[in-house]
Amino acid sequence: MNMNLEIRISLFLLVCGLSSTLAQTNITCESKTKTTCEECLTNTSCLWCISSKSCMTYPYSTILPSNSLCPLNDARWGQCTINFQTLIITLSVLGVIIIIAFFICLFSCCKCENCGNSIKENKMQRKAEKRTSAQEQRRADMMARHDEIRQKYGLSRGSAYAKFDNPA
Structure with missing residues (x-):
């Protein structure tokens, strides 16, 4: 029974840790706006736009970034060399x-x-x-x-x- 409680606490802490990590990525992506592409893309949840030289959180809900957010030709994710x-x-x-x-x-x-x-x-x-x-x-x-x-x-x-x- 003690072990069951430990598992529940571990899962709770894991979920809380993931949610805090996601909240931190929102802050860190936007905070790297005036930096370079390489610095922005050190975080895998960030997207770099060359035309606006801005770092933003990748829009996972739309799968691909919208053209108003950043044109596909200027969007970089994962590597700065591939659009x-x-x-x-x-x-x-x-x-x-x-x-x-x-x-x-x-x-x-x-x-x-x-x-x-x-x-x-x-x-x-x-x-x-x-x-x-x-x-x-x-x-x-x-x-x-x-x-x-x-x-x-x-x-x-x-x-x-x-x-x-x-x-x-």
Whole structure:
């Protein structure tokens, strides 16, 4: 029970620490407005705008910063050398390439599966032929045994009335 209380206190302190960290980032981003891009982007929640030379908190609610806040071409986040416009274009091209590669792999696998089906069909056909030939061999062996038994007891394979034709 004591451990349960300790866990609750730890979680409470963690949540309070996170909320105070978020409150501090709001203050620190805006306080670095008249500094350099590198100093602003030391905090990952900050966004640097080249045109206004201002540091601001990244607008997470809108995913991308609005054009009125900072044009995409002038916005920097994470690194000062890459702008949002280039980043978005690059990521979208990579996404399309990954999707195309996925569909190419999917279609090639389906094609190979169809090729595999013809191989499987050939294999099944060979097995069926082996079974048929084995069955014919067993049938021939059985007929030979039956003929031996008929010969042993003097029964001919001809008509059932043949023994009445030849008086013994």
